[in-house]
């Protein structure tokens with residue numbers, strides 16, 4: 001088998017996404033360890049102009065699938081493309097980011113090649129010539145190391161793998177496919193855009209999360225949530241929430257962190273008025289640094305927090321925002 | 331309409347997970363099981379569609395004989411029939427999908443419903459894999475679903491916080507996310523029904539895993555943290571530590 005690593009680089013806002021470049025970085029380092037080549041694959045209706053730029057992020061070759069069939073996201077389209085190119089380059093590993101799109105099409109692509117999928121991996125290494133992937137299960141209550149007998153198909157968790165800085169002048173190859181728009185079975189009729197510029201908790205480097213102690217934003221908690229948003233804006237964070245908050249209808253389900261919400265690994269997680277139930281801890285205990293603010297010094301969240309403030313969110317959160325603003329100015 | 335809902339039995343989300351002596355699986359001692367969270371939305375969707383359009387909702391699972399408990403819960407909610415592919419092993423999503431697909435091939439099916447992600451293995455893969463193996467279209471992470479004239483109208487959560495309105499001709503696979511509906515509780519009649527239902531059991535015949543578990547470990551322990559202080563006065567000190575000690579700001 002060849003030693004080639006194929007990385008599908010996802011786009012967001014018409015350019016390679018951060019998570020996509022991180023996956024490419026992971027692919028480059030893996031290819032280097034294996035003694036092979038990292039090949040980036042991009043697809044869209046108008047992506048060719050971005051191909052050369054991927055060299056700077058470690059791709060020695062960039063394959064470009066440009067066409068109408070890739071204008072809007074399609075599980076059918078991308079799974080067929082990935083399977084075709086995995087065969088073409090005889091990939092020993094096929095990688096992409098564990099975003100909603102990556103999670104969706106990679107499973108189908110892997111199955112079309114009679115392979116399994118290592119989902120949402122947080123580490124890749126080579127042991128005795130074999131690729132070993134680490135992935136959290138039970139939202140991080142345990143980690144498993146997995147390997148595949150043949151090609152390893154894997155999605156990589158955003159914000160865990162570094163973007164590559166050793167650049168190449170990438171060779172560019174157009175890719176042709178035999179299917180068109182009419183072959184895509186699930187047809188997207190409309191895309192309702194999410195809030196513009198809203199950072200998703202699963203892809204954010206910093207998360208400020210609110211719990212039940214912030215109270216109802218439509219009532220006495222309004223000031224608290226405004227304060228939380230202000231803190232998030234000051235440090236460029238996404239706002240997350242506990243399930244108690246989501247179930248109360250105070251925040252959308254997409255903000256929920258935990259075993260039945262999103263599993264996150266940001267560099268900084270600030271939990272405000274969250275008690276630290278096991279399902280919540282499962283989803284965020286992989287964060288690099290955890291800060292907890294809670295008025296109850298016996299709250300379980302303090303057991304896993306690196307830094308804690310015992311106090312009331314009503315005055316601690318604004319004080320924290322002021323302190324950050326001051327520090328970031330300096 | 332012939333609907334098949336695939337459900338997984340998984341440890342309840344309050345379970346503490348410890349690797350077992352074999353170092354590859356979790357220790358099942360003291361663990362309670364339930365229908366995996368998102369599969370409840372799939373069950374509710376299947377039952378609602380059957381009630382609206384007529385037909386039959388069959389619940390299907392692969393797992394040990396003990397899964398008959400969860401299958402009976404599904405019947406009590408309103409499913410018409412239950413099938414169990416019996417296996418005591420732990421399989422990856424490829425192996426599970428292969429065994430499920432082989433069984434589904436022998437059953438009439440217009441709509442296959444799955445959870446978008448299991449709370450234990452969390453592959454978010456099984457539904458799409460079954461779709462590929464059966465050559466069916468698939469829409470994942472559905473938060474709204476209607477069927478009209480053999481076409482499913484689905485709203486799904488996509489990348490970038492976008493929602494996509496997707497149409498797809500049946501037969502198709504749809505994986506379900508919270509928000510789709512409010513799963514019902516079984517009623518008395520359902521519970522009586524569940525008691526007398528005969529579960530169609532057969533051996534699972536799962537192939538070898540697509541990805542093999544080499545080992546399972548607990549997450550690395552977090553170093554003991556510290557309480558920086560009390561009240562708003564502690565904010566400055568905290569920011570100082572985040573900047574100079576933790577170096578994350």
Ligand SMILES: Cc1cc2nc3c(=O)[nH]c(=O)nc-3n(C[C@H](O)[C@H](O)[C@H](O)COP(=O)(O)OP(=O)(O)OC[C@H]3O[C@@H](n4cnc5c(N)ncnc54)[C@H](O)[C@@H]3O)c2cc1C
Nearest residue numbers: 211212213242243244258259260273275277279280295313
């Ligand atoms: C099947 C299932 C799945 C679940 N999945 C998830 C999940 O994915 N994610 C999740 O988060 N939960 C999940 N849960 C729920 C979980 O068990 C807890 O109920 C939930 O996390 C509690 O949310 P909370 O910490 O916001 O609220 P609470 O537990 O009520 O805690 C509120 C905290 O705020 C503090 N507080 C109150 N007022 C103030 C104040 N003014 N200033 C400072 N502190 C204050 C209190 O001391 C307390 O610690 C799940 C539960 C089940 C059964």
Ligand SMILES: Nc1ncnc2c1ncn2[C@@H]1O[C@H](COP(=O)(O)O)[C@@H](O)[C@H]1O
Nearest residue numbers: 336337392444445447448453454455456
């Ligand atoms: N053993 C199983 N039996 C039946 N359905 C399953 C099984 N495992 C997973 N599924 C289905 O596949 C979905 C996704 O699981 P996963 O790919 O593990 O995240 C689950 O929510 C179930 O609907």
